[in-house]
Amino acid sequence: MTMHRHPQAERPKDGPGAEPLVRLRGLTRRFGEVAAVDRIDLDIYRGELFSILGASGSGKTTLLRMLAGFDTPSEGSILIDGADMTAVPPYERPVNMMFQSYALFPHMTVEQNVAYGLKKDGVPAAQVRERVAAMLDKVKLGRLAGRKPNALSGGERQRVALARALVKQPKLLLLDEPLAALDKKLRQHTQFELMNLQDELGVTFIVVTHDQEEAMTLSTRIAVMNEGRLEQVGTPGEVYEYPANRFVADFVGNVNLLQATVAEAANGEVVLDCPDVGGRLIALCDSAPAAAPGSPLWVALRPEKILLSKEAPALAGRTVLRGTVHDLGYFGNLSVYRVELPTGRILQVSAQNRVRTARKTVEWDDEVFVSWDAGSAVVLRN
């Protein structure tokens, strides 16, 4: 494999011509009666930084362990670079993994840790030294080569783990919660380092994480996983703005979920009866079967898509409701309001604090208007 490929050329090519690096078909892993991973079909392309996002117990770690070869699928197949890897043991897969615990060998120095994989492959000693030194330089650990893992900080250990997994130039790097053990400041910094390294080496990354913010910033694409199934696969923008269902809308970011029934539908727009807000909503919906009058629906509204104002906003195409501020939280850059509608339902609204003032423009118990575009309301089938 060649290094330093141009990152732009490596972005997912969903077209029919592109050959996926990883192809999962009907992948299932059962523990007794429970399917931890349940009939998953997934294609991951060369050069992607692909995230599998899910809560604990969603099956994401089991999926990763099957990719690494630590766990054998109950059913289905794993193809990596065209070769069937379903039953291939971990030590023969062109795949390396960075463990959440880092799993550095405590009785070996940094250098010995990084060299271990190359030695097991029978790489000549001179080459091992050279490649280990180059890799340690790349992650800025050259001066710590002689230290034992216990004498390193958390961030340094994370870089040793990364170097150890990357030095073998795998086709695929698996990262299990790569940033979870770091504190917040370091996490942000490391996030960008990880992305740069991935761009530079052109290795395909699969990241397992429970942190949706991490998945959003890192990834070319995200798969949202729940109870062993993939709920949605898409770019961060797609997953956030066009969630496929209620679970995804709720899991990724904050959202107001409203129950409604279709009152009328015409040219891609639906008018919905929504007892939650005590009135009618307008939303865009291009799916004909869901838009049949009388059918029940869910509507997702992101807090930042809702406009909060003290005066009535211009009506054109907007849904406007009245309410009172029940609660508010000030975060400096933005404020979050919980607005109580006359029905008792509470809507979460967030707004950038654009004007520099120490006084609050909107106060507790203020009468306010909340409004949004038809295009901001996402219609969910389930």
Add this chain to the structure above:
Amino acid sequence: MSWTFGKRGEARGETRGDGRRQWLRAALAVPYGWLLLFFLAPFAIILKISVADPLVALPPFTPLLDWAAQGWERIHVTLDNYLFLFQDRYYAVIYLSSIKLAAVSTLLCLLLGYPMAYFIARRPPRWRNLLLLGIILPFWISFLLRVYAWIGLLNTHGVINNFLQWLGLTDQPLPLIYNDFAVYVGLVYSYLPFMILPLYASLEKQDLDLQDAAADLGARRWQVFLDVTLPLSLPGVIAGSLLVFIPATGEFIIPALLGGSDTLMIGRALWDEFFINRDWPVASAVSVILVLILVVPLMWFQKIQARREEGVL
């Protein structure tokens, strides 16, 4: 030993840390006091007897201090007993034979105990305790009884020989008892739990991700074992080996009950000197030398531990 605690008047100016340190001191005094009273003091007495001359009296040795009218007159010390041990080839042979028996038993315990400890440590947690209980359960029966049971098993007309003859594998009883073989069986059987428990403790706390990581980096199963599992379990190997080797070297009951007349172990020689020859000074010298022999591996272990901890820091 007495410990003075801060008086009430002082306590006012005293920080909480000082009070705590005093408690810590008092707590530490318990084990040290114990060792002093029940280990160091008896050892000093044995040491004293080992430099005395034997007497046909009660006690059967000369006192350390000769009392005269004006108080003590002279210190009575002799190295004859040690000289005797070094000159008589018999004792060198016994020491070496004891060490050999103990070392081979330790090795056998390690070879048997490691797979067992590994197996238990890799079971699901609810199984582990049950299996460990199985290892510890024999301790509930008296040690002496268990060794006697082996006589019944190994005897010329014992269970094993009868069974082998019934199977037709042999038409004459095999010499299973009153030889070194029987002593090995007894030693390995009795001391195996002391090997398994520390091995289990070090294997059980090993992070399983390390094995996965080695496999992920290209190591086969046996390489994972040699490169990761074994070196990380070394403290358990050493602790277990010492726990078996040290008591096995001085073992008396097993060679006395299962060994033959040609089984030479220091425990038996010690018994003979004390109770048959009634030569307490020589017997004491024998046990002092035994302690010295056993202190060497302990110091070696201490050194390794210290080095390991330095590496960690």
